[in-house]
Amino acid sequence: MRPPPARLTDVDGAVEINRSSGLRRLERFVPFPVGPSTFEDVWSRRTDETIAVIDADRAWTTRELRDEVDRVARALTAAGHADGSRLAWVLGNDVGSLISLLATVRVGAVWIGLSDRATNAEREAVLADAHPDAVFATLPDDAPGVALPEPPAPTVPAAIAYTSGTTGRPKGAVHTQQQLLYPSAAAIATEGLDEDARIGTPLPLSTLNILLLGPLTALACGGVAVMMKRTSASGLAEDLEQYAVTRALLVPTMVHDLVSQGVTSAQLQALERLIVGGASDDARRAAVAQDMLGVPLIASYGLSEAPTGVARMRVGDGGATPLPGVDIRIEDDGEITLSSVGEGPWAGCWQGTLGYWGNPEATAALWRGGRLHTGDAGTFGPDTGLLVSGRMSEMINRGGANIAPAEVEAALLALDGVADAAVFGVPDDRLGHIVAAAVVGDAAVETLGPALRSTLSGYKVPAAWLRLDILPRNPNGKVDRSALRAMVGN
Incomplete structure (x- = not known):
């Protein structure tokens, strides 16, 4: 007889550990107070003829985008990919990456992104760990007449975010459909994003957290996802201006290059904020960049297991503020740990990763005492804001x-x-x-x-x-x- 699942200590009692897979299992669905909580909710909140995506010279309406998602989903269904199938995609920074995620989740499969910039050895390391059922370098052809299955439950695995980890062995953090939408809900709640938002990033969309913070958040708030491909300072500035991007996701190096090339606020008139994550940056230099560009720089702290940011601060603030639903604690050894808040409208909304795919030992080390152990060191500043002092690894x-x-x-x-x-x-x-x-x-x-x-x-x-x-x-x-x-x- 299989032993009963071992219950984690969790604030809302909604999480278990599945002993056979080593993954956590969510027992119930907790909708977000704002924004869509499922991919079906995303579509229901949009109007068919509104622009959903701008990719190069083409603008996709919501109806056109959903038709393409359904077309790919039918092809996946016809090929036998359904509940639990793991599908790896090697695509670039275009609308295809967004379609691949939406179609994969639509049929109940699990999405895995592979960078088209990675070496064969790097991709093979991920493939060896994930053992996907199929690998796609292009979107598959249609299968007319094939009926789509019922949409999957929002609490089952929907995507795997791979991170190298400190050992060098790839580790795949498994996330549910609802958690893929948590970054969108948090942005809607904290930034007031709506249909006027135009969100763009030149960062690789094969990275799950970039896909979530960029295109998916644009869809979820009713706005427009802008597919950006150029990373040079001049190309980046031109794209931000040409497509009237209001919210951009960059890394500090790109911000540094924009300033070094003399880009000013006059060229970025539509831009309302820059979300900067992925690397630490000198506070003084960041403040200079914020003044020169005339745009608030929002520093984000997060990790693939979250699946994205869990705290943010505007450059110049004393520390980062946790995003809605996230409880941040500094343990006795200085490590930052995370869990869902226990009270209020966001209680139980943030759950983090279900665990690492095929790696129960790493999952057990990550989740201890009902909290996600980040491996990062930090303190709380004088104004109670989070200060991340560096990697413990x-x-x-x-x-x-x-x-x-x-x-x-x-x-x-x-x-x-x-x-x-x-x-x-x-x-x-x-x-x-x-x-x-x-x-x-x-x-x-x-x-x-x-x-x-x-x-x-x-x-x-x-x-x-x-x-x-x-x-x-x-x-x-x-x-x-x-x-x-x-x-x-x-």
């Missing part, structure tokens, strides 16, 4: 992209002539951090970077190198990364 945050040192170290150790290696982050004015590596062995350092590019994306390749006879280690045998950073500084 050694994750490197380069220009908004998280890089696991273990992944780069493994690639280095696979090269001829490398006997030992340690990878670490070094502060950088523009990117926040750059990747640095210390190597032991007789390999020529100048050959290592080019060799790594065959298996790693360019941004993961170290930009600073140390050749040592032996790596510095502490008494427990662990590499002393602080000592290595000091060597680079010297």
